[in-house]
Amino acid sequence: MAGLNRSSSNPMRNLLPPQELLDDLCSRFVLNVPKEDLESFERILFLLEQAHWFYEDNAVEQNPSLKSLSFKEFTSLMFNSCAALRPYIAHIDDIYKDFTSYKFRVPVTGAIILDETYERCLLVKGWKAGASWSFPRGKKSKDEEDHTCAVREVLEETGFDVSNLLKMDDYIEVVIGQQRVRLYIITGVKEDTVFAPLTKKEISEISWHRLDELQPAGDDAISRGVNGLKLYMVAPFLTALKTWIASHPPPASQKSDASARGTCVWKAKNNSGGPMTTENPLVRVGSESYNADNAPGKSFRNFRFDTDSIIQSIKAAFSAN
Structure with a gap:
């Protein structure tokens, strides 16, 4: 979460998404999915990736004060704000690294x-x-x-x-x-x-x-x-x-x-809505590049995914509402 601050001398594109928006994204993309989609962190992070695209393509465009986030920053916010994911926040770095490595094996x-x-x-x-x-x-x-x-x-x-x-x-x-x-x-x-x-x-x-x-x-x-x-x-x-x-x-x-x-047949009118970095050709825009040195750490290699705990957290979240 380092570097994510709600205050700055430049109010434009600096605000993090409010809790209401994060709750909506969690409900829309994480909670209301088939149970099998919650049985691995790879599947959950693919769901969060869809939520991230939705946030960037819709919320950020409609609200000029919202900060454009990298997928890693967005994932950290969602793990902190979503009751179903919060129990695993201590392992988020290894979860993210494992997901990034996994994506490089998807055909x-x-x-x-x-x-x-x-x-x-x-x-x-x-x-x-x-x-x-x-x-x-x-x-x-x-x-x-x-x-x-x-x-x-x-x-x-x-x-x-x-x-x-x-x-x-x-x-x-x-x-x-x-x-x-x-x-x-x-x-x-x-x-x-x-x-x-x-x-x-x-x-x-x-x-x-x-x-x-x-x-x-x-x-x-x-x-x-x-x-x-x-x-x-x-x-x-x-x-x-x-x-x-x-x-x-x-x-x-x-x-x-x-x-x-060579003939250009289509070109975006403006693609400079934020900091620009070199895209990795194997990763969709917004995803982080992979380095072999960033492989999952020892703390995650024997980590057990607790599906029942997530289901209980989801039920508790619904009961609270």
């Missing part, structure tokens, strides 16, 4: 969207300053099929529905760290297709990019293209993508415009 799926000539692909750029470009993609939900997740994430990040174009066998899959990333190859999308993200404060720009400009410049710049773009989540797929295109040429009727270059 990711999305799509590589190609234009009609197969010479350009659609990339999205994260919200925060310094963010890298990537193919539209996101983490799978519990029990979600790969292709279903891909359709959902592409729709959220670009506003484009690929469900009718997705072919189950056309995909490229790589493992980055401990995370499996599968991208389905979507072809023949018209250049004038309208794109715009459905989510707030996640995507700052959507653009068509020529594949030959995305080719990594060399071993010393494996994560940057020849035009200087950050390609941390693009470079690992380029070789396999070009091999796939070589064996699946575009329709002969499609002619290449050699002069066509």
